[in-house]
Amino acid sequence: xxxxxxxxxxxxxxxxxxxxxxxxxxxxxxxxxxxxxxxxxxxxxxxxxxxxxxxxxxxxxxxxxxxxxxxxxxxxxxxxxxxxxxxxxxxxxxxxxxxxxxxxxxxxxxxxxxxxxxxxxxxxxxxxxxxxxxxxxxxxxxxxxxxxxxxxxxxxxxxxxxxxxxxxxxxxxxxxxxxxxxxxxxxxxxxxxxxxxxxxxxxxxxxxxxxxxxxxxxxxxxxxxxxxxxxxxxxxxxxxxxxxxxxxxxxxxxxxxxxxxxxxxxxxxxxxxxxxxxxxxxxxxxxxxxxxxxxxxxxxxxxxxxxxxxxxxxxxxxxxxxxxxxxxxxxxxxxxxxxxxxxxxxxxxxxxxxxxxxxxxxxxxxxxxxxxx
Numbered sequence: 001x002x003x004x005x006x007x008x009x010x011x012x013x014x015x016x017x018x019x020x021x022x023x024x025x026x027x028x029x030x031x032x033x034x035x036x037x038x039x040x041x042x043x044x045x046x047x048x049x050x051x052x053x054x055x056x057x058x059x060x061x062x063x064x065x066x067x068x069x070x071x072x073x074x075x076x077x078x079x080x081x082x083x084x085x086x087x088x089x090x091x092x093x094x095x096x097x098x099x100x101x102x103x104x105x106x107x108x109x110x111x112x113x114x115x116x117x118x119x120x121x122x123x124x125x126x127x128x129x130x131x132x133x134x135x136x137x138x139x140x141x142x143x144x145x146x147x148x149x150x151x152x153x154x155x156x157x158x159x160x161x162x163x164x165x166x167x168x169x170x171x172x173x174x175x176x177x178x179x180x181x182x183x184x185x186x187x188x189x190x191x192x193x194x195x196x197x198x199x200x201x202x203x204x205x206x207x208x209x210x211x212x213x214x215x216x217x218x219x220x221x222x223x224x225x226x227x228x229x230x231x232x233x234x235x236x237x238x239x240x241x242x243x244x245x246x247x248x249x250x251x252x253x254x255x256x257x258x259x260x261x262x263x264x265x266x267x268x269x270x271x272x273x274x275x276x277x278x279x280x281x282x283x284x285x286x287x288x289x290x291x292x293x294x295x296x297x298x299x300x301x302x303x304x305x306x307x308x309x310x311x312x313x314x315x316x317x318x319x320x321x322x323x324x325x326x327x328x329x330x331x332x333x334x335x336x337x338x339x340x341x342x343x344x345x346x347x348x349x350x351x352x353x354x355x356x357x358x359x360x361x362x363x364x365x366x367x368x369x370x371x372x373x
Contacts, residue, residue, distance in 0.1 A: 010195035013253035016146035037091035040111030043340030070198035119343035144322035159225035176239035186244025201330035215271035223292035
């Protein structure tokens with residue numbers, strides 16, 4: 001990984017099933033980890049506070065991860081500091097977080113304490129109206145994503161029927177042996193789960209800069225239907241973990257629990273990425289491309305050319321509809337933030353930041369018994 005540029009991943013996604021959260025990944029499965037959970041409404045400074053904390057630790061945590069908000073990539077939802085075994089995250093809806101082991105593993109930062117309720121109450125009617133409208137809009141946006149998924153699923157089913165599974169399996173085994181062979185005496189590899197793309201008010205956001213940050217070698221898997229690429233990456237994932245390699249598995253927002261879009265190997269500086277019209281990878285230059293057609297019966301697939309073309313256009317249209325609705329919600333959310341922003345007292349934020357930084361250092365000292373600063 002880069003020693004100067006934090007990596008950026010999404011830990012949530014607007015999906016056909018609604019919002020999908022992978023904030024369970026914040027502690028990396030480490031019992032020594034500590035997570036600061038920020039509570040507070042819109043406009044309470046949650047994202048700004050996390051950006052300030054990230055600035056403090058930028059030179060002290062070279063493997064820092066910044067987690068943008070999947071609905072507004074310009075804001076932060078979380079910051080992960082691996083070297084310090086600490087995360088700080090927005091614990092409000094839609095990715096609600098509650099302490100499992102208060103004080104031991106998590107701490108609550110209540111920014112609502114700095115809010116003047118008497119300054120908010122005059123705006124009650126506006127707040128309720130915006131909340132009702134955004135909720136209704138979000139349901140419609142999810143319906144659009146679900147419709148898009150149905151077209152994408154149909155294309156995948158067609159492609160699967162034309163797929164030579166033995167070829168996929170054999171090539172995946174060959175690729176794994178060549179690029180990440182079994183480590184001698186190694187335990188099963190460690191897996192992180194992330195999203196590299198998200199559907200929001202800006203469109204389909206792809207965090208391609210993250211890949212170029214720590215992957216010198218990039219391989220595109222060109223696959224318009226996505227079926228061959230997903231099966232190939234799934235097989236590579238299994239081989240990599242069995243061979244003792246650490247990976248970052250990036251799932252598709254439309255199939256957030258089943259379809260792999262990309263596989264990243266930080267230790268090897270290698271990225272395997274699905275290339276199609278829904279993934280804008282134009283900022284990246286691949287070392288090589290693997291074309292899905294090598295696994296497909298082209299003659300059979302050609303019979304479905306019109307249907308596949310229709311599915312792609314229909315899915316793209318439904319995604320655009322979802323984006324338009326999410327853009328309207330973003331404008332309404334900004335109005336809501338402006339109301340709460342005026343009711344906030346930010347004078348104590350410097351003190352809160354100093355206290356959190358002090359606690360993070362204390363946690364590390366208690367774990368290692370050495371002075372770091």
